[in-house]
């Protein structure tokens with residue numbers, strides 16, 4: 094009788110018990126409106142160092158008008174600058190409120206009903222392994238494929254589903270950059286995860302940006318320096334947030350979403366990429 098292939102879950106290497114000391118990026122409180130919003134929806138952050146606050150181009154109200162009303166960025170996002178994380182040899186920018194809470198809720202529920210979700214399998218040390226999350230992907234060109242960890246992600250539909258296209262358009266307006274591929278990850282609860290990795294595959298434009306929009310439950314993104322494993326940076330990815338990894342970040346750092354068993358809700362990340 095043929096031996097049944099053993100399918101294993103990809104296990105995480107990070108100890109999630111250390112997740113209590115969560116570090117939150119600083120958000121500059123630079124307007125009355127920010128203060129008003131903050132009083133309604135408090136920011137939770139512990140980073141003390143203000144020196145590395147970094148201003149980037151904000152979204153103008155003209156750009157906001159071009160966004161579809163049901164997928165608007167949070168009302169104060171055009172006033173609020175992103176936070177540049179203090180990490181050596183990395184360029185990582187965090188926007189806490191890229192999408193409004195209402196948009197997040199509707200986007201999460203729309204995305205969960207897409208028919209394309211699959212649980213990818215990888216080959217690890219000669220064994221088949223299931224990823225501990227679901228994925229699907231879309232592209233600006235049907236022939237574009239993204240090869241990573243021994244799996245191939247191609248376009249699951251001939252065009253981007255409309256809500257994803259709307260997020261992509263808003264993102265491109267905000268960042269003044271173009272993206273031609275998006276990989277979606279659905280972490281159904283805190284048992285789902287992605288191991289530490291660098292998105293440095295051939296096929297990606299070298300040093301291209303990766304922009305990751307989060308909806309659903311909060312999860313912790315852990316960065317670890319490749320040549321100095323004790324250098325760790327943790328960021329809580331709030332619903333509606335956007336985190337952008339730029340430049341040489343992938344060369345020097347790995348990142349992953351460890352299991353967090355106490356998280357009961359699901360989260361979806363939309364990771365926009367620049368393929369060659």
Ligand SMILES: O=C(O)CCC(=O)C(=O)O
Pocket residue numbers: 276278287292305314330348349350362364
């Ligand atoms: O879900 C996330 O925020 C990260 C996902 C990720 O690192 C990836 O898809 O390469």
Ligand SMILES: [Fe+2]
Pocket residue numbers: 290291292348
């Ligand atoms: Fe990644």
